[in-house]
Ligand SMILES: CC(=O)N[C@H]1[C@@H](OP(=O)(O)OP(=O)(O)OC[C@H]2O[C@@H](n3ccc(=O)[nH]c3=O)[C@H](O)[C@@H]2O)O[C@H](CO)[C@@H](O)[C@@H]1O[C@H](C)C(=O)N[C@@H](C)C(=O)N[C@H](CCC(=O)O)C(=O)O
Ligand SMILES: Nc1ncnc2c1ncn2[C@@H]1O[C@H](COP(=O)(O)OP(=O)(O)OP(=O)(O)O)[C@@H](O)[C@H]1O
Ligand SMILES: N[C@H](CCC[C@H](N)C(=O)O)C(=O)O
């Protein structure tokens with residue numbers, strides 16, 4: 047594409063170009079620049095991309111998009127907001143790939159990864175070629191690629207969509223984080239369905255207030271387009287935030303829920319350690335579902351996925367079969383079973399609400415003691431720390447506080463922040479996570495349930511910015527073998 051053509055979406059930026067070079071790639075990272083690149087300077091949280099302009103020119107950049115004039119001899123196109131410009135240019139450069147696919151965005155505090163995986167399974171069973179973008183990885187069909195963010199920045203994101211199209215993907219499920227919405231990473235994405243799971247406290251370090259957090263989530267629904275498009279907003283009727291989200295969109299709204307009136311409902315729910323059974327009522331049709339996923343929160347996730355699939359024209363029998371076949375999602379209520387006479391569950395609960403949901407679920411069928419191993423991430427919302435600690439001691443018979451990615455913070459201080467929410471004697475602290483897991487397993491008795499919360503699928507412990515290999519499931523498995531066989 048020629049530079050002049052690339053710049054067409056920036057219609058209010060009048061730039062006089064003396065030359066019109068061929069553009070082979072767009073880049074937001076100077077380290078990846080080669081001949082024929084247009085470099086977009088982003089002022090980040092850590093460094094300022096504008097500082098790499100000279101380096102970019104040396105490496106072969108043919109033009110630069112920037113928010114201020116720069117001392118280089120290649121054209122500099124000045125924009126008010128380079129992230130906004132980047133989203134527009136990326137969509138244009140890659141040919142607006144999301145207009146050619148069925149794109150389902152899932153937002154909410156908890157359940158995004160789970161719901162996207164449930165929809166993925168349903169779509170695959172409905173013979174769709176799927177793509178998935180989220181916390182654990184991005185996936186094209188069954189091929190996984192590592193990612194840094196749950197929702198990537200607009201430039202890599204649009205490139206990924208283009209790659210998906212080239213690989214004949216027709217349906218994409220994407221987790222849309224509140225950070226991504228607020229930072230404009232999904233600008234230009236043509237969502238067909240937007241799903242809301244729930245809104246509870248998290249990320250207040252970034253959003254500052256629950257209102258601002260809701261506002262960020264709302265951007266997904268506001269982005270759905272005009273009233274008479276065939277787009278759909280899928281909302282959780284039991285979550286009060288849905289009322290506000292419904293106001294923010296002009297497209298059709300389809301609701302799911304258990305307690306309130308909804309288009310897609312679950313009734314007669316029965317939860318056992320082996321799975322969950324419920325009657326699914328979808329637009330008046332009733333089916334009984336028996337699935338392996340456990341807990342009331344799993345029913346919500348199944349309803350959200352059902353709604354998204356139904357509005358995407360998948361039939362109820364296909365959805366039923368998929369939900370019944372799904373074994374679970376890695377690191378979400380994942381049992382570690384080495385034949386021991388107690389239960390070990392690894393779960394990604396890292397918010398108050400998710401921890402409460404998981405512990406409430408195990409409490410419903412616990413025959414003996416519940417042992418909860420809980421930590422809170424460093425460089426993340428500090429206000430959730432005492433809340434998570436309180437929930438752990440309220441539900442568990444024994445709460446062990448430990449480290450979960452302290453990052454740049456002092457692990458002991460994180461635990462101090464946690465114990466501000468509880469009383470002395472209600473918990474023990476074992477800073478080293480491996481030791482905490484070992485101790486819990488060593489002391490476990492028959493029929494106890496150990497919940498190891500917070501890291502789920504993660505395979506590292508971030509201490510001081512360095513990632514050390516750490517996998518709760520591996521550590522638990524080794525401890526069971528060491529102490530219990
Ligand atoms: C706070 C935040 O969101 N930071 C994101 C941001 O990083 P940053 O602002 O620090 O970037 P930076 O290092 O200052 O770089 C600025 C610019 O200079 C460029 N650069 C940098 C170095 C260089 O040599 N040359 C160069 O050109 C960079 O490519 C970039 O364009 O831009 C990066 C690239 O897109 C992101 O990976 C990074 O996410 C970090 C890892 C992060 O932790 N983000 C969290 C808060 C986040 O977004 N989380 C949500 C999920 C939350 C949930 O659980 O729901 C998510 O969607 O991931
Ligand atoms: N619908 C739900 N409501 C409340 N808690 C849930 C729900 N679904 C899952 N959880 C809990 O939240 C944890 C995280 O689930 P999941 O990874 O699906 O959420 P997420 O929204 O993708 O999280 P993240 O923001 O970290 O990407 C699970 O391990 C479980 O404990
Ligand atoms: N996406 C979440 C994951 C938290 C997982 C937990 N293990 C932690 O490190 O706090 C976040 O970045 O806040």
Ligand SMILES: [Mg+2]
Pocket residue numbers: 158159160180181182196221
């Ligand atoms: Mg996720």
